[in-house]
Amino acid sequence: xxxxxxxxxxxxxxxxxxxxxxxxxxxxxxxxxxxxxxxxxxxxxxxxxxxxxxxxxxxxxxxxxxxxxxxxxxxxxxxxxxxxxxxxxxxxxxxxxxxxxxxxxxxxxxxxxxxxxxxxxxxxxxxxxxxxxxxxxxxxxxxxxxxxxxxxxxxxxxxxxxxxxxxxxxxxxxxxxxxxxxxxxxxxxxxxxxxxxxxxxxxxxxxxxxxxxxxxxxxxxxxxxxxxxxxxxxxxxxxxxxxxxxxxxxxxxxxxxxxxxxxxxxxxxxxxxxxxxxxxxxxxxxxxxxxxxxxxxxxxxxxxxxxxxxxxxxxxxxxxxxxxxxxxxxxxxxxxxxxxxxxxxxxxxxxxxxxxxxxxxxxxxxxxxxxxxxxxxxxxxxxxxxxxxxxxxxxxxxxxxxxxxxxxxxxxxxxxxxxxxxxxxxxxxxxxxxxxxxxxxxxxxxxxxxxxxxxxxxxxxxxxxxxxxxxxxxxxxxx
Ligand code: ATP
Ligand code: MN
Numbered sequence: 001x002x003x004x005x006x007x008x009x010x011x012x013x014x015x016x017x018x019x020x021x022x023x024x025x026x027x028x029x030x031x032x033x034x035x036x037x038x039x040x041x042x043x044x045x046x047x048x049x050x051x052x053x054x055x056x057x058x059x060x061x062x063x064x065x066x067x068x069x070x071x072x073x074x075x076x077x078x079x080x081x082x083x084x085x086x087x088x089x090x091x092x093x094x095x096x097x098x099x100x101x102x103x104x105x106x107x108x109x110x111x112x113x114x115x116x117x118x119x120x121x122x123x124x125x126x127x128x129x130x131x132x133x134x135x136x137x138x139x140x141x142x143x144x145x146x147x148x149x150x151x152x153x154x155x156x157x158x159x160x161x162x163x164x165x166x167x168x169x170x171x172x173x174x175x176x177x178x179x180x181x182x183x184x185x186x187x188x189x190x191x192x193x194x195x196x197x198x199x200x201x202x203x204x205x206x207x208x209x210x211x212x213x214x215x216x217x218x219x220x221x222x223x224x225x226x227x228x229x230x231x232x233x234x235x236x237x238x239x240x241x242x243x244x245x246x247x248x249x250x251x252x253x254x255x256x257x258x259x260x261x262x263x264x265x266x267x268x269x270x271x272x273x274x275x276x277x278x279x280x281x282x283x284x285x286x287x288x289x290x291x292x293x294x295x296x297x298x299x300x301x302x303x304x305x306x307x308x309x310x311x312x313x314x315x316x317x318x319x320x321x322x323x324x325x326x327x328x329x330x331x332x333x334x335x336x337x338x339x340x341x342x343x344x345x346x347x348x349x350x351x352x353x354x355x356x357x358x359x360x361x362x363x364x365x366x367x368x369x370x371x372x373x374x375x376x377x378x379x380x381x382x383x384x385x386x387x388x389x390x391x392x393x394x395x396x397x398x399x400x401x402x403x404x405x406x407x408x409x410x411x412x413x414x415x416x417x418x419x420x421x422x423x424x425x426x427x428x429x430x431x432x433x434x435x436x437x438x439x440x441x442x443x444x445x446x447x448x449x450x451x452x453x454x455x456x457x458x459x460x461x462x463x464x465x466x467x468x469x470x471x472x473x474x475x476x477x478x479x
Contacts (some may be wrong), residue, residue, distance in 0.1 A: 406447020
């Protein structure tokens with residue numbers, strides 16, 4: 001007898017053949033129908049207990065959340081919404097679940113709040129919603145690898161521990177093997193010579209600088225790894241531990257960078273729509289119900305699937321930051337009144353309300369803004385000839401604003417050194433990075449994509465804690 005997952009049986013099962021299935025009981029009704037789920041697909045699989053083979057005592061064991069193995073013949077289903085069912089002759093309970101205790105958990109099959117589900121994050125993989133979310137997350141990760149691999153980019157494992165604080169000083173988690181109760185001192189300060197790395201070390205906030213170095217030999221690379229930020233912000237868009245994708249390519253300029261990022265986003269979204277059609281349809285339905293509870297004015301114009309298509313089917317509007325500022329200064333968003341944060345002209349750091357206005361109201365398509373003021377962007381971005389702006393680009397999406405941030409990098413040694421001085425970054429500490437500009441420097445570019453932000457976009461979930469298996473946020477490192 002074959003053991004197949006529910007997904008496999010539903011796609012390749014043959015009526016009349018015997019199968020064994022394993023999974024968890026979602027529901028049991030009329031002492032005959034069990035809905036079984038095994039995580040392989042959103043769909044549950046109907047088991048029909050053969051009345052000749054079962055009695056009252058066996059029913060008692062088949063409570064919700066119990067794990068079982070069931071065998072029997074596959075039959076065409078008469079019920080609606082399912083193709084097949086299994087006429088079961090034999091059920092073995094693998095792990096019992098006490099119904100009184102199940103009542104207190106999110107395993108009880110009814111609608112629970114996302115907050116309650118988060119409190120039991122260790123059990124939420126069993127729910128339909130989180131099954132869908134984490135299957136989508138998996139496919140998006142595959143889409144990323146698939147995209148870069150097909151374009152000749154090599155997957156680079158950037159270090160997780162770093163001694164460089166060029167980017168994230170202040171929001172870095174320190175890594176130490178020193179005894180915090182008895183810190184070694186030297187001249188009245190902590191003596192890091194005695195620490196594990198003989199210097200102060202932290203968890204990485206970005207793998208970009210290392211990716212740049214690798215690109216200076218391998219040509220095209222991308223990182224996809226965990227990233228850590230000790231920002232005490234507790235927003236619905238920030239985690240202390242998240243995953244980031246950072247491609248970097250030698251001989252690529254800003255225009256190439258934009259083409260790459262636009263193609264990557266479109267690939268990921270199409271890939272998800274194709275591979276997770278039923279999960280996304282389920283998420284779309286859930287979102288529609290949620291939207292219908294809101295007052296008319298707050299409802300979003302597009303549903304989830306329309307929003308994905310909005311970002312797949314149209315070319316992204318490209319314009320400079322300066323042009324965007326002009327548009328924003330001339331416009332007063334209808335209905336909702338003025339912006340919460342006024343746009344005061346060149347130099348204003350755009351907020352997501354501004355970004356969303358450009359995308360959702362002004363252009364009605366995704367937008368790529370380029371050439372930002374040098375002061376509001378990182379030190380490694382390439383200085384433009386106007387001396388005032390840098391070759392940066394941000395991609396803006398409906399509902400969220402910035403999804404990708406990238407730039408052409410400053411490849412000219414003197415200019416970079418000058419920039420580092422103005423940002424107060426130690427040239428000596430970063431001499432390894434500067435070597436890439438000393439020995440055969442080339443124009444190059446890359447960008448960063450927060451993976452969870454992408455998963456949020458595709459699933460329609462609005463709290464970042466719900467798209468990562470176990471969220472790490474301020475004052476919260478449970479499970
Ligand atoms: P934000 O303005 O949202 O804080 P950022 O400007 O600090 O973002 P970058 O330093 O450009 O972000 O990092 C690259 C990408 O990583 C961002 O575009 C975003 O998608 C993601 N990101 C940044 N911080 C976090 C975080 N704390 N949790 C999850 N994703 C994050
Ligand atoms: Mn930030």
